[in-house]
Structures are given as C-alpha cells and as structure tokens.
Amino acid sequence: MSNTRSTERPARTSNGIVMLLLGLAMMVGGPILVAQSPGTLLFVVAGITICVVGLLVLCGLYSLQPNEGTAILLFGEYRGTDRKTGLRWVLPWYSRKKISLRARNVTSDKLKVNDKRGNPVEIAANVVWRVQDSAQALFDVDDYQAFVNIQIDTGLRDIASHYAYDHGEHVEGADQELTLRADAEDVAARLRDELAKRVEAAGIAVDEARLAHLAYAPEIAGAMLRRQQAEAVLAARRLIVTGAVGMVETALADLNERGVVDLDEDRKAAMVSNLLVVLCADREAQPVVNTGTLYG
Structure with a gap:
C-alpha cells in the first residue's frame, strides 16, 4: 500500500501584534482585578482565569522571517502552512514546525x-x-x-x-x-x-x-594525460602535413604555369620530398651547397 501524498495548503492564522496586545492586557488586568476585588471568591477566580487565558494567548505567538514557513498541526493532523512574515498567532494547542524555504x-x-x-x-x-x-x-x-x-x-x-x-x-x-x-x-x-x-x-x-x-581517477590519470598529449601531437602533425601538401602543390603549379623550370616526374618527386622535409621537420632545415649540376 502506497503512502498518501501530502500537499501544502494555507493555514488559518491571525495577526500576532493584536494577540500580543490582548495577551499582555489580560496578564496585567487579571492581577489588577484580584487586587481591587472586595475579597470575594468570584473576583479572585475571575482574575486568575483572565491571567491564565492571557498566558495561553501569549503561548500561541510565533514569528516568521522572509522565505520561512510554519506547518500547523492539531494532534498530528496537518492543518496547513503559514508563509506570512512577521509576528503571527495560532491557538496554543496547535503544534508548529518551522521550515526554511530559502535556496x-x-x-x-x-x-x-x-x-x-x-x-x-x-x-x-x-x-x-x-x-x-x-x-x-x-x-x-x-x-x-x-x-x-x-x-x-x-x-x-x-x-x-x-x-x-x-x-x-x-x-x-x-x-x-x-x-x-x-x-x-x-x-x-x-x-x-x-x-x-x-x-x-x-x-x-x-x-x-x-x-x-x-x-x-589517480590510478589512470598519468596514462590518460600521455594519451591526450599524443592525440594533440598527432592532430598538430596532421595539420602540418595537410598545410605542407597544399604549399607544395601550389609551388609546383606556379613553377609549371610561369615556365620557370621544366621538371620531369623524377625531379618533381625529388622536389616534393625536399619541400615536405623542410616544411614538416621539427628543426630548421640546414642548407646544402650543390657545387655540381642539378643531376650530379
């Protein structure tokens, strides 16, 4: 059997300021009535009763700050939630549970x-x-x-x-x-x-x-870091090679278009190899002086 789902509803409460003044008046008025009574039992009982009622009235007071609520219960039965800020009042035999509504x-x-x-x-x-x-x-x-x-x-x-x-x-x-x-x-x-x-x-x-x-996790952090570094190096190499191939292709096309030099397939292959080595190498290329002919 599933539990019944609770739903919040407003509680019936009163303004605490009015009830505070009323309770204080009764707490003060009760002893005054006893003191000024002609000594009869009726006035004494009435004064004591007024004083006790005033005390009970004060016991029903509670305060709420912004974004706070108080759940009101009567002998375990939920009677609603009060979200009104300030001094509030409810019958003293109602129990109260305060709850924060703040983030x-x-x-x-x-x-x-x-x-x-x-x-x-x-x-x-x-x-x-x-x-x-x-x-x-x-x-x-x-x-x-x-x-x-x-x-x-x-x-x-x-x-x-x-x-x-x-x-x-x-x-x-x-x-x-x-x-x-x-x-x-x-x-x-x-x-x-x-x-x-x-x-x-x-x-x-x-x-x-x-x-x-x-x-x-610490047990694989080192290995994963090395893998990430390797992937970064591979990605960088892939970009470098792609750019170098494009540059070599452009250079060969410009040489052929302008007729600067007539290169056969073997010379083109050698030139492509040399340009790729220069463009893709980790270090700067070292110049080599050729004292012979182009085919020497």
Missing part, C-alpha cells in the same frame, strides 16, 4: 565512478535547491535534507555512466558524442532534470546543478 547550495563529495567507456573518474556536483512544498518535505520523507544529499549522489553516478569523460580516438561520429568535459552545459541540464525528478517526492525544487569537479 540552499550543496557541493557533493567527490565520487569515484566509471564513465560510459568504463574509465574511472572523480566527479562532484554543485546543486542549488529549495523547499517548494513544505508538507511533502516534512511529512512524505523522514529527513528531506538527507534525502536530497543521497539523491544527488545517486543521480550524479547515473549521469556519469551515460557520458564519456572526453572524446576518444578519432572515429566517424565520435565528435558528435556528448562528453563530460567538452559539453558541460548539456550535462548540467540533464543533471538538473534528473535530480528534479528524483527529489520531486520530497517537495524539493532544483534551481541549478553543475559539475564542480571532474578528473580522471
């Missing part, structure tokens, strides 16, 4: 999880949340703050398993794959939506959720 900022602990490719990564999130429905937060879960913290951890683990840490080897379609490192905004949006669904049962609203920490 809260939580940074989760660093979790070691496996990403989509199975690589161990360390991940943590920063989440901004607030109580939206005070009745659900107080009565539908045992401890709504602990509930939110646990759901943040489980939601973060689930999100991390759906994304790779970073783009892997260059394959067709790999660049379109969302990753934890390169697509932080998309990951944050999905994390926020996932957490909003998980904490909805506790009357909690998630305003923002972002990754606060992301790194490879």
Whole structure:
C-alpha cells in the first residue's frame, strides 16, 4: 500500500501584534482585578482565569522571517502552512514546525565512478535547491535534507555512466558524442532534470546543478594525460602535413604555369620530398651547397 501524498495548503492564522496586545492586557488586568476585588471568591477566580487565558494567548505567538514557513498541526493532523512574515498567532494547542524555504547550495563529495567507456573518474556536483512544498518535505520523507544529499549522489553516478569523460580516438561520429568535459552545459541540464525528478517526492525544487569537479581517477590519470598529449601531437602533425601538401602543390603549379623550370616526374618527386622535409621537420632545415649540376 502506497503512502498518501501530502500537499501544502494555507493555514488559518491571525495577526500576532493584536494577540500580543490582548495577551499582555489580560496578564496585567487579571492581577489588577484580584487586587481591587472586595475579597470575594468570584473576583479572585475571575482574575486568575483572565491571567491564565492571557498566558495561553501569549503561548500561541510565533514569528516568521522572509522565505520561512510554519506547518500547523492539531494532534498530528496537518492543518496547513503559514508563509506570512512577521509576528503571527495560532491557538496554543496547535503544534508548529518551522521550515526554511530559502535556496540552499550543496557541493557533493567527490565520487569515484566509471564513465560510459568504463574509465574511472572523480566527479562532484554543485546543486542549488529549495523547499517548494513544505508538507511533502516534512511529512512524505523522514529527513528531506538527507534525502536530497543521497539523491544527488545517486543521480550524479547515473549521469556519469551515460557520458564519456572526453572524446576518444578519432572515429566517424565520435565528435558528435556528448562528453563530460567538452559539453558541460548539456550535462548540467540533464543533471538538473534528473535530480528534479528524483527529489520531486520530497517537495524539493532544483534551481541549478553543475559539475564542480571532474578528473580522471589517480590510478589512470598519468596514462590518460600521455594519451591526450599524443592525440594533440598527432592532430598538430596532421595539420602540418595537410598545410605542407597544399604549399607544395601550389609551388609546383606556379613553377609549371610561369615556365620557370621544366621538371620531369623524377625531379618533381625529388622536389616534393625536399619541400615536405623542410616544411614538416621539427628543426630548421640546414642548407646544402650543390657545387655540381642539378643531376650530379
């Protein structure tokens, strides 16, 4: 059998200032009536009764600051939530539970999880949340703050398993794959939506959720760093070679168009080889003086 879902509703309360003045008047008027009575039992009882009622009236006072609420209960039955700020009053036999409605900022602990490719990564999130429905937060879960913290951890683990840490080897379609490192905004949006669904049962609203920490686990961090460096070197080499081939092609076309020199296929091959070595080498080319002929 499922539990009944609670729903917040306004509570019927009164202005506390008026009730404070009334209670003080009764607390002062009771002893005055006893003191000025002719000594009859009726006046004494009336004065004491007025004083006790005034004390009870004062016991029903409570105050609320902005973005605070008080759940009103009568012998365990929920009677509504008061969100009106200032000094408020309710019948003294009503019990009250105050709850903060302010936004809260939580940074989760660093979790070691496996990403989509199975690589161990360390991940943590920063989440901004607030109580939206005070009745659900107080009565539908045992401890709504602990509930939110646990759901943040489980939601973060689930999100991390759906994304790779970073783009892997260059394959067709790999660049379109969302990753934890390169697509932080998309990951944050999905994390926020996932957490909003998980904490909805506790009357909690998630305003923002972002990754606060992301790194490879220490046992593979060194290897992954070397792989990233190698990928960067390969990408740079690929760009250099592409540019060098274009430059050689342009040079041969210009020489042929202007008729500067007539090169056969063997000479073109030698010239292409020499130009590629000069353009793609890590070091500056060393000039060689040819004292013979071009074919020597």
